[in-house]
Amino acid sequence: MTKKGRRKHIPQRTCVVCRRSFPKRELNRIVRSPEGEVFYDPTGKASGRGAYLCDDLACWEKAVTGTFLDRALKTKLTPAQRAALKEELERRRALVEPPSHGNGS
Numbered sequence: 146m147t148k149k150g151r152r153k154h155i156p157q158r159t160c161v162v163c164r165r166s167f168p169k170r171e172l173n174r175i176v177r178s179p180e181g182e183v184f185y186d187p188t189g190k191a192s193g194r195g196a197y198l199c200d201d202l203a204c205w206e207k208a209v210t211g212t213f214l215d216r217a218l219k220t221k222l223t224p225a226q227r228a229a230l231k232e233e234l235e236r237r238r239a240l241v242e243p244p245s246h247g248n249g250s
């Protein structure tokens with residue numbers, strides 16, 4: 146081993162919507178469990194096939210409404226599974242854009 150320089154290997158994953166790659170831990174994992182459940186996996190440790198979404202809410206929006214996750218996970222998301230992911234999207238949106246008060250028209 147003469148080659149010096151230990152490059153830190155950071156696993157990269159691709160957002161299934163925008164196709165940009167990010168360090169794995171910066172992405173959000175959506176998993177399809179062996180039982181066929183599809184859900185957001187905040188721990189990144191749930192077993193099953195994973196698909197990754199970046200923090201861009203536009204990507205979440207498209208993932209929830211489009212077929213990106215269906216294709217990535219090779220399944221068909223049920224309306225309930227979509228609804229659960231939409232809830233996560235809304236939760237995130239609320240964090241980014243706190244509801245403004247006193248902004249009457």
Ligand SMILES: [Zn+2]
Binds near residue numbers: 164198201
């Ligand atoms: Zn993205």
